[in-house]
Amino acid sequence: MTSLLEAKGLKIYYATPRGDVRAAEEVDLQVGSQEIVGLAGESGSGKSTLALGMMRLITSPGRIAGGEVLFEGTDILTIPEERFRKDYRWSKMAMVFQGSMNGFTPVFTIGAQIDEVMKIHGRDGGELAVRKLLQMVDLDDSIARRYPHELSGGQKQRAFIAMALALEPKMLFADEPTTALDVVTQVSVINLLKRLKNDMGISILFITHDLALLSEVVDTAYIMYAGRVVETGPADVVFNRPRHPYSQGLLAATPTLQSREIKGIPGFMPDLARPSDMCSFSARCQFVMDRCTVERPGLKRTDGEDVACWLY
Amino acid sequence: MPAGSTEAGPGVVLRAQDVRVYFSKKGFLEKGTVVKAVDGVTLSVRRGEILALVGESGSGKTTLGRAAIGLVRPSSGTIILNDGAEQEVGRARGRQWKALRKRLQMIFQDPFSSIDPNMRVYDALRIPLAAQGVRRREDVRARISDVMKRVGLPEQIINNYVFQLSGGQRQRIGIARVLIFDPVLVVADEPVSMLDASLKGDILHIIQNESRTNNVAFLFITHDMAVARVIADRIAVMYLGQVDEIGAAEATVLDPLHPYTKAMLQASPVIDTSLKDKIKKVNIIGELPQSTAHPSGCKFHPRCPYAMDVCKEQVPALKEVKPEHYVACWLY
Numbered sequence: 001m002t003s004l005l006e007a008k009g010l011k012i013y014y015a016t017p018r019g020d021v022r023a024a025e026e027v028d029l030q031v032g033s034q035e036i037v038g039l040a041g042e043s044g045s046g047k048s049t050l051a052l053g054m055m056r057l058i059t060s061p062g063r064i065a066g067g068e069v070l071f072e073g074t075d076i077l078t079i080p081e082e083r084f085r086k087d088y089r090w091s092k093m094a095m096v097f098q099g100s101m102n103g104f105t106p107v108f109t110i111g112a113q114i115d116e117v118m119k120i121h122g123r124d125g126g127e128l129a130v131r132k133l134l135q136m137v138d139l140d141d142s143i144a145r146r147y148p149h150e151l152s153g154g155q156k157q158r159a160f161i162a163m164a165l166a167l168e169p170k171m172l173f174a175d176e177p178t179t180a181l182d183v184v185t186q187v188s189v190i191n192l193l194k195r196l197k198n199d200m201g202i203s204i205l206f207i208t209h210d211l212a213l214l215s216e217v218v219d220t221a222y223i224m225y226a227g228r229v230v231e232t233g234p235a236d237v238v239f240n241r242p243r244h245p246y247s248q249g250l251l252a253a254t255p256t257l258q259s260r261e262i263k264g265i266p267g268f269m270p271d272l273a274r275p276s277d278m279c280s281f282s283a284r285c286q287f288v289m290d291r292c293t294v295e296r297p298g299l300k301r302t303d304g305e306d307v308a309c310w311l312y
Numbered sequence: 313m314p315a316g317s318t319e320a321g322p323g324v325v326l327r328a329q330d331v332r333v334y335f336s337k338k339g340f341l342e343k344g345t346v347v348k349a350v351d352g353v354t355l356s357v358r359r360g361e362i363l364a365l366v367g368e369s370g371s372g373k374t375t376l377g378r379a380a381i382g383l384v385r386p387s388s389g390t391i392i393l394n395d396g397a398e399q400e401v402g403r404a405r406g407r408q409w410k411a412l413r414k415r416l417q418m419i420f421q422d423p424f425s426s427i428d429p430n431m432r433v434y435d436a437l438r439i440p441l442a443a444q445g446v447r448r449r450e451d452v453r454a455r456i457s458d459v460m461k462r463v464g465l466p467e468q469i470i471n472n473y474v475f476q477l478s479g480g481q482r483q484r485i486g487i488a489r490v491l492i493f494d495p496v497l498v499v500a501d502e503p504v505s506m507l508d509a510s511l512k513g514d515i516l517h518i519i520q521n522e523s524r525t526n527n528v529a530f531l532f533i534t535h536d537m538a539v540a541r542v543i544a545d546r547i548a549v550m551y552l553g554q555v556d557e558i559g560a561a562e563a564t565v566l567d568p569l570h571p572y573t574k575a576m577l578q579a580s581p582v583i584d585t586s587l588k589d590k591i592k593k594v595n596i597i598g599e600l601p602q603s604t605a606h607p608s609g610c611k612f613h614p615r616c617p618y619a620m621d622v623c624k625e626q627v628p629a630l631k632e633v634k635p636e637h638y639v640a641c642w643l644y
Contacts, residue, residue, distance in 0.1 A: 036588075042508035043479075152599050153369075182368040182535060183579040184596055191591045198589070209508060212538070212581035217588055236585040253509040255516075255538035256582050257565055262542045264513035268478060 003070070004203050005031040005054065005093070005171055010067035012046070012053045015060075021272045023049040025227040026067070028299070031171065036197050036204045038218030038235065040211055040250070044269055046227040047207045051173045054205075055095055056084055071171070091121055094164035098176035101156035104148040110159050111144030117166045133162040136200075137192055154185035161192065165202075172196065175207045190217055211254045215239040223247045226269050226280035233305020243307045245285045279310070287311055324394055325496050325529050326357040326380060326401075331389035332553075333375050337604070345604045349375040350386070351553035351611075354630070357497060360527035362519065364544035364561065366534055366576070370600055372553040373533045377499040380531055381416035382409070395496050414444060417490040421502040423482035427489070429475035433465075436474060436485055440492050455492060463488045463518050480511040487518060491528070499531045504539060516543050537580045541565045549573045552601070552611040555630065559637030569639040571595065571616050610642065618643055 007029040013020040024046040031037045039047045052058050054069050056076065068075045076088055097103070104113055111130045118125035131141050137158040148156060157177065164172060174193060178186040194217065196202045208214050214221065214235075221238040223231040223246065231244040242248045249265040267284035270276070279285070282292040291310050299306040333350040350372045357363050357380075365373040378384045380391060382401045391401040395415055404412045420426035427436060437456045446452060457467060463484040474482060483503060490498055500519060504512045520543060522528045534540050540547050541561055548558040549570065557570040568574045575596035597615045601607060607614050613623040622642050630638040 042510055154599060182600075183537070183576060183581075184368065184594055185599065186581075187579045187592050187594050194589070194591060210581065211509065212583050215583045215585050215587075216581050216592070219588065235588060239583055239585050250509055251583065253513045254583065255512065255536065255542045257538050257541055257577065257580055258582060260542055262513040262516060264515075264517070265510035266514075268480075 002033065003030040004033045004035075004072060005029075005205070006070040007050070007054060008068045008070065010050070010053060010069060011065040012049050012058060012062060013065040014062045016273060018273045020065070022227050022275055023062070023272060024053060025275075027224075027227075027229055029222060029229065029232075031203050031205055032220075033170070033203055034197055034201045035220065036193065036206055036218045038214040038221045039205060039207045039224060040209065040214050040221065041224035042209060042250075042269070044226075044272075045224040047224050048175055050224075051095070051175055051205060051207055055089060055093060055173060056081070057095075086121075090117070090164075090169065091167040092169055093171040093173065094167070094169040095173040095175065096157075096161055096164050096177045098179045100160040100177070101153055101180070103160060104156065106148050109145055109147055110151070114144075114159075114163045114166055117163055121167050123167065129166075133165055134159070136165060137162045138188070152185075154181055154188060157181060157185075157189055158192065161189075165196070170201075170203060172202055172204045173207070174204055176209070177206075178213070179208070179210075186213070193217065211239070211251055212256055223250065227272055228280065228308065229299060229306075230281065230308045231305065232299070237303070237305045243302065243305070243312060244281075244309050245287055245311070246281045249284075279308075323358045324356045325359050326531075327392045327394070328353055328355050328376070328380065329390045329392070330354055331376070331379060331386045331391060333372075333379050333384055334387040347603045348553050348606060349603070350379060351606070352389070353550075353553070353555050355548055355555055355558060357529050357531060359496075360523050360529055361546065362523050362530045362532050362544045364532045364534055364540035364547045365550055366537060366540050366547055367550035368535060368600055370552075370603055371550040373550050374501055375553075376550070377418070377501055377531050377533050381418055381497070381499050382412065383418070393497070414493045415496045417493055417495040417498045419483075419486050419490055419498060419500040419503045422506055423479055423486050426486055427474050427482055429473065431474050432470075433472055433474065433477075433485060434470050437488055437492055440489055444493065459488045459492045462491060462522070464514065480507060480514070483507060483511075483515055484518070487515070491522060491526075495528060497529045497531065499533065501533045502535070503532075505534065505536070512539070519543060537565060537576055538582075549576070552606055554611060554640065556612065556641070557637075557639045558630070559634070559639075563634070563637050567634075569633055569637065569644060570612075570641050571618055571643070572612050610640075 007027055010027045012024040013022055041047050053064055069077050114130050115125040130144050134143055139158055178189050193204055218235050221235050222229050225246050231247045242251055252263045255262050270280050277296055279292040279296050282288045297308045297310045299308045302312045331350055331353045335347045337345045367373045379386050385402045393399050393401050438452055441452055465484050504515050523530055532543055544561040547561045547564040548555050551572050557573045568577055575594050579594045595617050609625045610623040610628050613619040628640045628642050630640045632638050633644045
């Protein structure tokens with residue numbers, strides 16, 4: 001599979017009085033065409049920062065401190081902002097957020113707001129185009145004439161996805177798109193994402209802290225910890241026989257209907273403003289060895305996936 | 313009145329009897345419309361038990377929890393606390409109410425907004441003690457250090473400010489502040505839904521431990537069936553202000569009776585990579601109706617795949633279908 005989107009050695013830092021907080025450090029990530037890639041990790045692991053970085057939405061005090069982001073082979077970090085805005089953002093790559101259902105302005109109808117996105121980007125728009133988009137996300141035509149406050153959370157989230165699809169992007173970033181929704185509504189949004197992939201060939205980077213949810217959706221999974229990717233591979237490998245002790249811990253800490261067992265991961269994430277040479281998970285790891293505290297393991301290919309751990 | 317789930321036996325600490333909580337909307341256009349947040353709930357909580365209240369947003373689970381500890385007064389029905397002697401929660405006044413409040417506590421969802429960040433940990437725990445009349449320095453120290461141990465907070469953070477602590481530590485303080493009152497019943501309103509997976513387990517263990525070793529009963533409010541399975545002894549499933557099903561956690565999750573419980577379980581994510589190319593089917597139609605316009609008969613009937621004529625007209629009562637497993641559904 002050729003990559004549609006690829007991050008190479010991407011570094012995103014936030015300047016603070018204590019020094020740079022290294023939210024994403026040397027991240028390599030690939031999204032193939034017509035692929036759903038999952039990005040998981042706890043809050044502060046850098047997963048949302050990474051998505052914002054690839055959309056070039058990092059604002060001061062944040063900055064992209066190094067690396068490249070290739071979209072269909074073009075480094076999109078080097079092209080001028082005006083051209084990026086016109087040719088890439090929203091037209092080739094769009095984004096749906098956790099709170100995007102609150103991203104509609106309350107004073108215009110849903111239809112008018114979707115129409116505006118198309119017109120601003122030089123498309124024809126119009127009632128018919130809006131109706132087609134709403135159908136794509138399983139919403140009734142009549143939604144176009146309604147105001148945001150008249151819709152339920154799930155309807156608004158789907159309407160926002162319709163708006164994200166307005167310019168027929170190839171790539172969709174979905175950052176916790178169902179976190180604020182009820183489980184039953186969540187299923188309809190997840191099914192929609194799968195249909196976008198299967199029927200329209202859209203690639204999706206799906207970001208969530210919910211591993212159970214992620215396992216049901218993605219082709220490839222990335223587990224992030226303290227700004228770095230610690231494990232990545234095909235979903236069935238990462239979820240069914242995770243190698244990195246952090247991934248194992250995260251899975252054991254995920255409540256599922258299958259068992260009553262649940263374990264926490266003791267300890268805290270290290271301070272990202274104080275870079276060190278050791279493995280960032282070593283302080284919390286039950287398998288820690290001498291080597292882990294002096295040298296950081298890089299991602300290494302083992303058994304069909306990449307793991308950054310000295311155990312392998 | 314269904315027996316088992318509502319019995320007044322010696323093991324019961326709290327009994328809700330046909331509790332209704334209605335709110336009238338005050339808006340200019342909506343004047344006079346009534347929101348039936350809780351609409352006829354009868355259930356009991358046993359000493360030291362964890363009873364999970366599970367439902368979607370708008371199901372009334374939080375309102376029921378708040379009513380259980382007297383934070384909102386029921387429009388009708390009674391809530392009886394059996395803590396040595398029987399007492400009606402909503403009726404207590406003055407001194408009596410103050411004494412009652414200590415025994416009934418609440419843990420909130422958001423540890424960032426429920427504790428004053430500019431307080432030191434010590435003060436956050438000292439003030440509730442002072443409210444109980446514990447003021448001698450050694451006593452205060454001893455009680456605080458005991459409760460910090462119980463929630464897994466290291467002693468050395470005692471002089472830190474709350475804003476210096478992580479979300480997980482703050483939630484532990486939220487729990488410590490509650491436990492320091494020696495409560496008989498705690499309403500825990502989504503206490504782990506804002507926490508990372510790595511912390512959830514620890515917080516759930518603290519709650520479980522308190523129920524087992526100190527006999528604290530918990531009304532554990534959650535929208536997550538998997539969390540309910542992990543933590544609870546029994547699960548009550550709520551839909552539009554009513555309890556549709558109540559039973560042992562294991563039985564409710566593995567052998568659900570109500571079509572709504574079944575749908576919630578179908579919808580809950582599990583670790584299963586074989587689902588990735590499948591469209592998940594949930595046996596449920598449409599979305600939650602508006603809070604002001606509840607359907608007649610069984611409130612679930614417009615969304616239920618098995619709806620019959622009787623469901624549209626008559627409200628099903630909770631019925632014991634299997635031992636200790638109750639369901640309100642005309643199918644049974």
